[in-house]
Amino acid sequence: MSIETILLVEDNPDDVLLIKRAFKKAGLGHSLQVATHGEEAVDYLAGGGGFADRDKHPFPALVLLDLQLPRRSGHEVLAWLRDQEDLRRLPVVVLTSSREPSDINRAYDLGANSYLVKPVSFDALLDMVQVVERYWLALAERPEAPRARPPR
Amino acid sequence: MEQTPRSPAAGAAARTVAFVYLGVALLFLTILDVVLHRLLPPAQAGNLSLWKGVAFILVSAGLLYLERRRSEERHRRLQEMEERQAQELAARVAERTAELEQSRAELEAFSYSVSHDLRAPLRAVEGFSQALLEDYGDTLDESGRDYAERLVLAAHNMDALIRDLLAYSQLSRTEMTLVPVDLGQVVAEVRRAMEAELAEKKARVVVEPNLPSVIAHPTTLVQVVLNLLRNAVKFVAPGEVPRVQVYASPQAGKVRLYVRDNGIGIDPRHQERVFLPFERLHGADRYPGTGIGLSIVRRGVERMGGKVGLRSAVGEGSRFWIELRSADPGAKA
Numbered sequence: 001m002s003i004e005t006i007l008l009v010e011d012n013p014d015d016v017l018l019i020k021r022a023f024k025k026a027g028l029g030h031s032l033q034v035a036t037h038g039e040e041a042v043d044y045l046a047g048g049g050g051f052a053d054r055d056k057h058p059f060p061a062l063v064l065l066d067l068q069l070p071r072r073s074g075h076e077v078l079a080w081l082r083d084q085e086d087l088r089r090l091p092v093v094v095l096t097s098s099r100e101p102s103d104i105n106r107a108y109d110l111g112a113n114s115y116l117v118k119p120v121s122f123d124a125l126l127d128m129v130q131v132v133e134r135y136w137l138a139l140a141e142r143p144e145a146p147r148a149r150p151p152r
Numbered sequence: 153m154e155q156t157p158r159s160p161a162a163g164a165a166a167r168t169v170a171f172v173y174l175g176v177a178l179l180f181l182t183i184l185d186v187v188l189h190r191l192l193p194p195a196q197a198g199n200l201s202l203w204k205g206v207a208f209i210l211v212s213a214g215l216l217y218l219e220r221r222r223s224e225e226r227h228r229r230l231q232e233m234e235e236r237q238a239q240e241l242a243a244r245v246a247e248r249t250a251e252l253e254q255s256r257a258e259l260e261a262f263s264y265s266v267s268h269d270l271r272a273p274l275r276a277v278e279g280f281s282q283a284l285l286e287d288y289g290d291t292l293d294e295s296g297r298d299y300a301e302r303l304v305l306a307a308h309n310m311d312a313l314i315r316d317l318l319a320y321s322q323l324s325r326t327e328m329t330l331v332p333v334d335l336g337q338v339v340a341e342v343r344r345a346m347e348a349e350l351a352e353k354k355a356r357v358v359v360e361p362n363l364p365s366v367i368a369h370p371t372t373l374v375q376v377v378l379n380l381l382r383n384a385v386k387f388v389a390p391g392e393v394p395r396v397q398v399y400a401s402p403q404a405g406k407v408r409l410y411v412r413d414n415g416i417g418i419d420p421r422h423q424e425r426v427f428l429p430f431e432r433l434h435g436a437d438r439y440p441g442t443g444i445g446l447s448i449v450r451r452g453v454e455r456m457g458g459k460v461g462l463r464s465a466v467g468e469g470s471r472f473w474i475e476l477r478s479a480d481p482g483a484k485a
Contacts, residue, residue, distance in 0.1 A: 012272055014272070014273075014275065014276035014279070014280075015272065015275065015276075018275065018276070018279040018280075018283075021279075021283060068268060096268075097268040097269075097271045097272060098268050099318070118271070118275060119275075120271060120274050120275050120278050120307060120308065120311040121278060121282075121308065121311075122278060122279040122282040122283070123282070125275075125279070
């Protein structure tokens with residue numbers, strides 16, 4: 001089982017708790033880091049703010065990104081990420097409530113690797129988490145992790 | 153509303169006016185002639201013929217010119233009025249279009265928030281009730297577990313309701329690009345999507361091979377057939393195994409797809425109502441559902457320019473059909 005880090009960008013505390021529980025049930029609880037708004041996600045990925053220590057806040061192998069976020073929306077985070085020379089290949093799976101074609105299209109246009117809609121049923125969420133982990137962390141070949149940035 | 157001068161009736165009227173003018177001129181000259189003959193000595197009166205002719209032509213020409221001017225003026229006024237009316241109409245249409253566009257945008261924003269904002273608390277209700285059952289199930293007594301289970305079930309029902317409502321409202325908003333679609337592929341896709349459901353009910357679905365193609369919007373047609381099939385396997389008498397037949401018959405440039413079931417049937421009195429949203433003929437405890445499935449069928453088919461119908465009697469099952477344009481117009485009926 002993988003010990004890669006997954007960064008969950010999610011503002012709803014209920015969803016955070018439920019997704020954490022799903023990860024724990026799937027035996028992946030230790031690998032989850034959480035950012036609760038868009039700016040925090042950007043800081044985490046850039047290693048800025050309180051996230052400079054990569055031992056405590058490892059660079060993730062995968063981002064699970066909600067779209068409706070305070071400060072910077074998921075779409076904005078995605079656009080920013082794809083614009084960074086050293087980060088832009090990082091796999092991003094959008095995990096949101098919206099099934100609106102405009103949201104889905106925009107996310108893929110901006111370079112999302114996958115788009116998943118949070119299911120209402122916890123069992124379905126558990127399945128989803130397991131499939132995501134198996135596919136993105138075990139099966140798929142991933143791009144090289146970026147080299148550590150010089151401290152800013 | 154006045155006639156425009158170009159219309160045949162107006163042309164005839166203008167000619168009548170011209171004749172009346174000519175008559176008036178002639179009458180005037182005759183009177184002049186008579187008066188002059190009375191007043192002047194006969195020797196001088198003989199020279200008047202030439203002048204009479206010239207005066208007749210001048211007077212007639214003058215009258216005709218005046219009439220022409222008048223009719224041109226009227227024509228211009230009419231044109232101006234028409235232009236003004238056309239402008240007003242265009243302005244009104246633009247205004248209405250803007251209003252419609254706004255309410256459409258509001259509807260979109262509404263269903264967006266329905267899909268997003270209503271689901272979030274629902275996930276919490278479902279997820280935490282489930283967590284309660286799984287993590288604290290052994291410390292709860294039987295009725296405690298029953299309550300938590302009811303929470304889970306209610307959340308699932310509401311989720312299905314939101315999903316169906318959204319699907320229904322999306323049918324009105326989606327732009328339908330109609331293309332040839334193979335009914336066989338559609339039915340196969342629907343069966344794949346319903347695999348678990350069909351297995352659970354041990355339903356036997358027999359599909360006629362080589363179904364024809366129709367002109368349709370692919371995703372909408374899949375949704376329509378899915379809801380038809382779901383309806384067909386759902387309303388069976390307790391203990392009965394659902395048996396469904398799917399077949400098609402082409403007729404005069406159209407194709408009818410039939411879905412026949414062995415369900416409890418529908419009283420002819422209720423047959424129109426089953427297509428209305430939220431209409432349910434049975435209690436949720438016997439046949440749970442949202443009451444939107446068949447409305448999706450009808451709305452979807454109508455948006456693709458087709459028709460729906462059914463034939464059914466209580467205790468004899470139902471046969472629903474949808475009719476769409478054939479993708480193969482050369483085919484014999």
